[in-house]
């Protein structure tokens with residue numbers, strides 16, 4: 001029998017890293033980079049990992065992975081993934097380590113994920129002699145921008161030789177000290193659409209000689225609110241959000257064209273197909289009623305993220321050992337998209353929500369808000385739970401379950 005995971009040593013090391021984790025996180029927070037543009041971040045990671053004697057593998061323009069070979073047996077390979085990109089949001093926080101780049105911000109916590117994975121690396125390196133297998137540390141670019149960075153990493157071979165994969169998201173809906181994980185769907189199919197409404201421009205004083213694309217598009221937005229409320233089974237979840245409405249160029253000119261952009265979130269393939277069909281039908285027919293035409297372009301985004309039961313059980317055991325039994329909560333599935341889902345289509349694994357909400361330190365805004373921040377006290381918990389989960393998966397390989 002292999003030795004049980006050295007929970008105590010993992011926790012002590014993770015907690016001792018607190019200040020270093022905060023330094024890494026703040027450094028990343030001050031220097032955010034957009035999806036697929038994470039050059040400085042990647043360089044920093046490469047340098048840090050090399051400094052620790054690891055050999056980073058770079059096969060995509062940004063992002064990298066590195067293998068940590070344990071000396072404690074020839075167990076399987078477990079990948080641990082962090083996403084490293086920021087968002088095109090102008091930070092509204094006033095703290096000293098706020099973004100130094102106008103219009104770019106770590107507003108989802110990926111700075112924390114990156115710091116946590118460095119902490120996992122450092123922790124497992126310290127315990128390397130006993131580590132019963134190989135851990136692949138995956139720093140993935142571009143989670144925030146379709147088609148996402150996971151697929152190019154997979155195409156580049158990040159999962160070659162990997163038996164299982166785990167990851168987490170710092171979570172503003174859960175208080176620090178809590179962790180949520182469950183088998184089955186955790187995050188949604190996240191699709192994007194664009195609707196172009198075309199009419200006929202004209203003088204603002206002569207509406208009868210024009211076809212007002214702006215007014216028609218406004219009706220399209222209103223009508224789309226009925227897709228979910230009137231066309232989807234009320235027991236099944238769906239969201240349709242229009243996030244962009246662009247039309248017009250002058251106050252006295254009838255807009256010849258309007259552009260709508262939005263997103264559709266669902267968990268089931270049939271609900272997804274139904275909403276997709278309804279969207280273009282409603283847009284087309286409503287625009288037509290006002291003498292305009294609508295063209296709908298629908299792009300399927302990240303698939304739903306579905307956790308595998310076996311890995312979830314291991315995650316739960318690690319959370320209980322590291323944070324205490326009371327830390328575990330049943331997470332509400334979230335309608336956000338997450339490209340970690342692509343790894344789970346290829347390998348068994350699971351994804352955890354780690355509580356990072358704490359109003360006392362200003363960590364009370366939703367993800368993607370200009371005032372978003374995380375409670376940095378959550379960082380060591382992330383390190384401890386990921387390291388302890390990876391260790392358990394190495395010492396007691398699982399058969400794949402549903």
Ligand code: NI
Pocket residue numbers: 108109110143169
């Ligand atoms: Ni995120």
